[in-house]
Amino acid sequence: MEFTEKKCRAIYERERTNIEKKLKSLLINKNPKSLYNPCSYILESKGKRLRAFLVLLSAKAVGARYSSVHNASLAVEILHNFTLVHDDIMDNANLRRGLPTVHIKYDLSTAILSGDNLIAIAYQNLLKDTKEKHKDVLSIFTQGIIEVCEGQSLDKEFETKSKVTIEEYLQMISKKTAALAEVCCSIGAILGGGSKTEISLLKNYGKNLGIAFQLQDDLLDVFGDEKEFGKIVGGDLREGKKTYLFLKALELSNGKDRAMLNSVIKNNGVKKSEVASYKKLYEKLKVIEITAEQVEIYTKKALNSAAKIKDEEAKALLIWLANSLTKRNK
Amino acid sequence: MEFTEKKCRAIYERERTNIEKKLKSLLINKNPKSLYNPCSYILESKGKRLRAFLVLLSAKAVGARYSSVHNASLAVEILHNFTLVHDDIMDNANLRRGLPTVHIKYDLSTAILSGDNLIAIAYQNLLKDTKEKHKDVLSIFTQGIIEVCEGQSLDKEFETKSKVTIEEYLQMISKKTAALAEVCCSIGAILGGGSKTEISLLKNYGKNLGIAFQLQDDLLDVFGDEKEFGKIVGGDLREGKKTYLFLKALELSNGKDRAMLNSVIKNNGVKKSEVASYKKLYEKLKVIEITAEQVEIYTKKALNSAAKIKDEEAKALLIWLANSLTKRNK
Numbered sequence: 001m002e003f004t005e006k007k008c009r010a011i012y013e014r015e016r017t018n019i020e021k022k023l024k025s026l027l028i029n030k031n032p033k034s035l036y037n038p039c040s041y042i043l044e045s046k047g048k049r050l051r052a053f054l055v056l057l058s059a060k061a062v063g064a065r066y067s068s069v070h071n072a073s074l075a076v077e078i079l080h081n082f083t084l085v086h087d088d089i090m091d092n093a094n095l096r097r098g099l100p101t102v103h104i105k106y107d108l109s110t111a112i113l114s115g116d117n118l119i120a121i122a123y124q125n126l127l128k129d130t131k132e133k134h135k136d137v138l139s140i141f142t143q144g145i146i147e148v149c150e151g152q153s154l155d156k157e158f159e160t161k162s163k164v165t166i167e168e169y170l171q172m173i174s175k176k177t178a179a180l181a182e183v184c185c186s187i188g189a190i191l192g193g194g195s196k197t198e199i200s201l202l203k204n205y206g207k208n209l210g211i212a213f214q215l216q217d218d219l220l221d222v223f224g225d226e227k228e229f230g231k232i233v234g235g236d237l238r239e240g241k242k243t244y245l246f247l248k249a250l251e252l253s254n255g256k257d258r259a260m261l262n263s264v265i266k267n268n269g270v271k272k273s274e275v276a277s278y279k280k281l282y283e284k285l286k287v288i289e290i291t292a293e294q295v296e297i298y299t300k301k302a303l304n305s306a307a308k309i310k311d312e313e314a315k316a317l318l319i320w321l322a323n324s325l326t327k328r329n330k
Numbered sequence: 331m332e333f334t335e336k337k338c339r340a341i342y343e344r345e346r347t348n349i350e351k352k353l354k355s356l357l358i359n360k361n362p363k364s365l366y367n368p369c370s371y372i373l374e375s376k377g378k379r380l381r382a383f384l385v386l387l388s389a390k391a392v393g394a395r396y397s398s399v400h401n402a403s404l405a406v407e408i409l410h411n412f413t414l415v416h417d418d419i420m421d422n423a424n425l426r427r428g429l430p431t432v433h434i435k436y437d438l439s440t441a442i443l444s445g446d447n448l449i450a451i452a453y454q455n456l457l458k459d460t461k462e463k464h465k466d467v468l469s470i471f472t473q474g475i476i477e478v479c480e481g482q483s484l485d486k487e488f489e490t491k492s493k494v495t496i497e498e499y500l501q502m503i504s505k506k507t508a509a510l511a512e513v514c515c516s517i518g519a520i521l522g523g524g525s526k527t528e529i530s531l532l533k534n535y536g537k538n539l540g541i542a543f544q545l546q547d548d549l550l551d552v553f554g555d556e557k558e559f560g561k562i563v564g565g566d567l568r569e570g571k572k573t574y575l576f577l578k579a580l581e582l583s584n585g586k587d588r589a590m591l592n593s594v595i596k597n598n599g600v601k602k603s604e605v606a607s608y609k610k611l612y613e614k615l616k617v618i619e620i621t622a623e624q625v626e627i628y629t630k631k632a633l634n635s636a637a638k639i640k641d642e643e644a645k646a647l648l649i650w651l652a653n654s655l656t657k658r659n660k
Contacts, residue, residue, distance in 0.1 A: 031480075
């Protein structure tokens with residue numbers, strides 16, 4: 001069978017639909033409703049389900065069936081949704097995937113509590129696919145949560161820190177975004193019975209894909225299509241977020257340009273009307289090309305790992321996924 | 331050796347000191363500090379460490395050494411501290427163990443995030459004492475977190491619900507307080523290599539002790555010594571909390587008394603100056619005796635289980651603990 005782009009997308013959509021269905025039925029009949037309605041609300045708001053898909057692909061990559069890690073794939077997706085609920089509180093975000101965030105639709109207490117509950121539900125699902133020989137899967141998953149918390153903590157630190165280096169930024173996104181992608185690939189490969197080499201290959205794929213994904217996200221904030229991306233374009237600039245583009249621009253600028261960038265830090269962001277002038281500055285400093293190049297470098301690393309996978313279907317899908325994420329506009 | 335009250339207290343204090351020391355050294359050198367300082371702050375604020383002690387005693391009860399479950403005992407204590415951090419946000423509490431709560435000393439985001447991180451750190455410690463044959467320990471621990479979240483959710487529901495039955499109240503505290511005590515005893519007994527009968531005995535001990543503990547807490551709120559108890563006496567009344575005493579009083583009252591109690595619900599609490607008149611009403615309706623009797627019933631159930639434990643030291647300590655919790659004034 002040839003794995004054309006169309007075929008790859010069809011498999012992804014099939015698995016995504018399957019994940020959506022399983023997430024929908026997961027908490028039916030659970031009580032109290034004051035806890036489970038908000039949990040279902042976030043789990044059922046449509047997402048890309050990339051993390052779950054990574055678990056499935058990694059198991060397939062080492063010769064297992066998708067179905068052997070379905071519960072584990074739900075676990076990482078549930079864990080990811082916990083981070084969304086709590087991050088949205090911390091970021092004062094009102095909308096997520098076009099819907100009111102949990103603390104807005106319900107209230108703060110409900111959002112905290114349903115996030116907490118989702119962590120436990122994630123473990124509960126992971127344990128369903130974890131045989132006794134797989135104790136390390138639980139350690140990796142647990143370490144993943146710690147890294148995500150550390151990453152989010154660094155991200156919050158950066159908000160008020162005047163000097164952040166590119167290296168610190170990369171460390172932050174490695175923890176906040178890439179760690180969980182790495183965890184997905186590791187546990188998929190371990191549960192699927194992969195060899196050490198295979199596990200390491202997939203782990204590497206996940207990590208690099210995660211970094212590329214986040215850098216691409218930074219790019220999309222400035223150059224994405226507002227409707228397609230689902231977020232306000234220039235939102236990072238308006239909030240004064242120290243993204244890769246911003247930090248690179250700061251590094252490469254001097255004189256008036258540098259002062260203009262420093263004023264973003266000083267004022268904790270820019271006005272809507274100022275976004276365009278910063279876009280122009282980014283263009284002048286070539287930070288768009290530089291960031292795009294970095295996305296390409298990390299994507300290539302992921303592709304190199306994927307190329308060594310034996311299973312034809314998983315290999316094709318891992319390659320398709322990395323390429324389509326780089327080219328995405330949302 | 332005879333296990334006098336003095337001897338029992340000495341063993342408890344020795345183990346408590348040991349737990350405090352381990353909690354203190356647990357997160358040293360961890361970064362980022364913005365995440366780990368608040369985690370250490372809550373872990374190092376002195377507590378009774380009852381949950382950790384229950385794990386130790388349950389392992390000893392089935393013939394294992396205390397040291398074989400030290401990490402698991404830290405795990406339940408860390409988990410308990412996570413609930414404190416998040417509950418304090420939900421309850422708008424400014425003080426905990428005489429110190430500012432985490433969201434007051436730091437901020438909301440930090441409190442949410444450090445609570446989340448503590449869940450993962452709890453698992454990390456539990457995994458250290460969990461051999462491959464102990465997979466059920468992780469399921470029990472996970473189920474415990476879910477029950478605690480469900481219990482807290484019911485507790486929050488009750489705040490705005492006008493009709494709460496005694497049965498609903500008991501279900502709520504079974505989840506919010508007793509479930510974790512039960513988990514402590516179960517995992518201590520399982521990790522210690524206990525038989526099914528032993529595990530079931532200890533589980534029963536933990537559950538009943540937990541319920542007795544919470545009912546005693548409800549009593550202490552009205553009749554405790556403010557300085558000893560560390561909380562404002564009558565605080566539950568002032569906040570309009572639907573405690574066992576309150577619900578029992580409502581059940582047994584009619585006419586003017588009932589109207590007086592209903593006004594607590596209507597007004598979401600009472601004024602400081604009104605607390606004394608409600609105390610009198612409680613005395614008149616004999617809800618103090620009734621609650622104290624319930625504390626005794628649940629304590630007796632716990633004691634009956636403890637009496638069947640073979641290990642003399644653990645048995646003596648489990649009995650001593652149940653008796654001293656009932657007689658506590660803080």
